[in-house]
Amino acid sequence: MTNLLFAKKYLPYRVAIGFILGIIIGLNFKDFSIWIKPAGDLFMNLIKMLIVPVIFFSLTSGIAAIGDVQKLKRIGTKVVIVYIIMTIVACLLGILVVNIFHPGANFDISGMSAYDPKNLKAISFSAFLFNMVPTNIINAMAKQDIMQMIFFTVLFALSIVYIGEKGKKVVEICESCAQIIYKMLDIVMLYSPIGVFALMANTTAVYGAQLFGALAKFVVTDYVGCLLIWFTMSGITYLYTKIDYVKMCKSMVPIWINTIATNSSAGTIPISLDCVTNKLHVPMSIASFSIPLGATINLTGAALYKTILAFFVAEIYGLDLTMAQTVMVISISTIMSIAAPGIPGGGIVTGAIFLNLMGLPMDMMGPITGMYRLIDMSHTTVNVSGDVLGTLLVAKNEHIWDASMVDEETANE
Numbered sequence: 001m002t003n004l005l006f007a008k009k010y011l012p013y014r015v016a017i018g019f020i021l022g023i024i025i026g027l028n029f030k031d032f033s034i035w036i037k038p039a040g041d042l043f044m045n046l047i048k049m050l051i052v053p054v055i056f057f058s059l060t061s062g063i064a065a066i067g068d069v070q071k072l073k074r075i076g077t078k079v080v081i082v083y084i085i086m087t088i089v090a091c092l093l094g095i096l097v098v099n100i101f102h103p104g105a106n107f108d109i110s111g112m113s114a115y116d117p118k119n120l121k122a123i124s125f126s127a128f129l130f131n132m133v134p135t136n137i138i139n140a141m142a143k144q145d146i147m148q149m150i151f152f153t154v155l156f157a158l159s160i161v162y163i164g165e166k167g168k169k170v171v172e173i174c175e176s177c178a179q180i181i182y183k184m185l186d187i188v189m190l191y192s193p194i195g196v197f198a199l200m201a202n203t204t205a206v207y208g209a210q211l212f213g214a215l216a217k218f219v220v221t222d223y224v225g226c227l228l229i230w231f232t233m234s235g236i237t238y239l240y241t242k243i244d245y246v247k248m249c250k251s252m253v254p255i256w257i258n259t260i261a262t263n264s265s266a267g268t269i270p271i272s273l274d275c276v277t278n279k280l281h282v283p284m285s286i287a288s289f290s291i292p293l294g295a296t297i298n299l300t301g302a303a304l305y306k307t308i309l310a311f312f313v314a315e316i317y318g319l320d321l322t323m324a325q326t327v328m329v330i331s332i333s334t335i336m337s338i339a340a341p342g343i344p345g346g347g348i349v350t351g352a353i354f355l356n357l358m359g360l361p362m363d364m365m366g367p368i369t370g371m372y373r374l375i376d377m378s379h380t381t382v383n384v385s386g387d388v389l390g391t392l393l394v395a396k397n398e399h400i401w402d403a404s405m406v407d408e409e410t411a412n413e
Contacts, residue, residue, distance in 0.1 A: 011189060015257050018197035022261075025197075026204025033205035036198045040261070043195020046188045047258075047267045050181060052141045054270045055149050055292045057178040062288025063157035064171040072158070075398060079290045082390045083298035087337050090229050090300035090382075091330040094307030097225040103217040103308070104315025146266055146296045154289075185270045192258070199261040203373060215368070218312055219375055225304045226378040230385060233300075237389045241396045243280075243403040251279035251406075252388060259380040263373060265295045268384050276388055281405045282395045290394060294387030301379030303337040306354045309368075313360045329358065 026033045063072060132151045134140040140148035160167035238245050255275055258268050269292055276287040310329045314321050321329065332354060351368065355361070395401035 011192070012254050012257070014193040015196050015254060018193035018195075019200055019257050019261065022197040022200025023204050026201040029201075030205040033201035037202040038198075040195050040198035040202060043191060043199065044262055044264070044267065046191065046195075047262065047264075047270065048144065050185055050188065050270050051144055051146070051266055052149065053177070053181045054185075054273065055146065056141075056153050057174045057181055058273060058284065058288040059150065059153045059292055060157045060160070061171060061174040061178050062284045062286070063154065064160050064167070064174070065283075065285040069158065069161055072161070075286060075394065076289065078394045078397060079286075079293060079390065080297070082393055083294060083386070084334070086233060086298060086300050086386050086390060087303045087334045088330065089232065090225075090303040090337075091307045091333050093228045093232065094225050094304040094333075095311065095326065095330075097221050097228060098308050098311040098315075101217060101221040101224070102315060103221040104312045144266065146292065150292055150296065181270075182274070185274065189271075196257060196261040203261075203377075206373075218308070218368075221312075222305060222308055222375045223378050225308060226301055226382045229300055229304060229382050233386055233389050237392055241392055241403050243392065243406060247406055248280070248392075251275055252385060255384055255388070256381050259384050260377045263376045263380050265299065265380055265383045265387075268380070269295050272384055272387055276391055279406075280388070280392065282391055282401050286395050286398065286400065287391055290391040291387050294390060295384070297337075298386050298390060299337040299379075299383045300386045301382035303333045304382070305375065305379055306333040306337065306351060309351055309354065310358055310360060313355060317361055319360070325358075332358065 022033075132147050134145070134148035134152055137148070137152045140152065160170055234245070234248070237243065238248075252275060255268060255271055258271050259265070262268065272291045272295075273287055276282045276291060277284050307329055310333075311321065313319075392401070
């Protein structure tokens with residue numbers, strides 16, 4: 001009985017039970033579900049607490065472990081290319097589903113609230129590149145600006161590689177600290193069934209009914225698009241790596257439960273790293289780089305959402321997007337998804353900015369904001385899943401991992 005309650009191998013089952021119970025309680029006991037929200041917020045804070053040390057220590061030790069600057073350049077380039085291709089494919093799939101479901105057709109917008117755009121400003125890709133460089137790394141860590149942390153940490157780790165033996169002690173310290181942080185994660189995750197239960201109960205109580213409201217068709221279109229992204233990307237990964245599909249999915253269940261409960265790509269980094277390295281057995285030298293980077297630039301769900309949003313709004317107002325405008329939708333969606341924050345609700349602001357850049361009406365951002373958490377569950381899940389799949393593809397291409405490693409370790413467990 002003690003093992004069932006506290007053993008790590010039973011944790012996914014405990015979290016799944018908390019997830020299901022949260023939905024049931026949220027549908028039937030709304031007041032209690034709202035009251036218990038702080039228990040979920042506590043879990044989110046515990047996860048966020050580990051983001052900075054996980055990124056710094058795991059990324060530093062991982063890059064230092066590669067030891068070859070040229071090899072690091074090659075791996076880094078492959079990771080970025082894979083993530084950009086995934087994002088573009090997500091946009092194309094968004095165009096496909098929106099032309100199948102036509103979520104904006106015959107849409108009644110009477111009585112809908114307008115979104116206030118007074119605080120919006122356009123962003124540019126060049127500004128995003130400049131913002132990657134922190135003026136104060138401590139401040140960047142305090143704000144949990146992941147892109148700035150990654151920039152500093154990569155530069156720090158590269159410097160260690162360049163100085164060779166003189167940096168060996170620093171690498172050993174980072175590796176030891178990384179192991180300590182992973183153990184802290186194990187301790188934090190003991191609380192995850194309660195945290196997930198509280199988050200799902202509150203989410204279901206507050207947003208569940210809106211699934212059947214006026215925006216149901218938009219929600220369904222978005223969810224179908226996310227499923228298409230998953231089956232397309234996972235299918236390609238399966239064909240290229242020959243990994244056991246069921247085992248791959250089973251290993252990612254803790255990730256999916258956490259993304260649905262927290263809606264945070266950044267907040268799932270520690271769990272994603274645990275999945276990729278301890279369950280799928282990808283070397284930390286790649287995973288420690290690709291997973292944190294993916295949480296920042298590989299937001300396929302966000303790209304899908306913006307693409308669907310553009311066509312959805314255009315259809316509502318009877319606007320036909322030309323081929324040139326469609327290309328613009330894909331380009332801006334890709335760039336903004338790379339620059340988007342991997343935090344809960346980040347898509348609300350970027351969605352409004354996106355419509356502003358496209359010159360489309362923003363009236364629909366009011367009602368979408370009211371139910372955004374509902375669709376962001378699928379966005380975040382697809383975002384983080386893409387990080388794992390991209391890591392497997394690059395690791396296989398680099399010949400440092402193959403599917404047999406998963407089978408061998410599973411047989412020994």
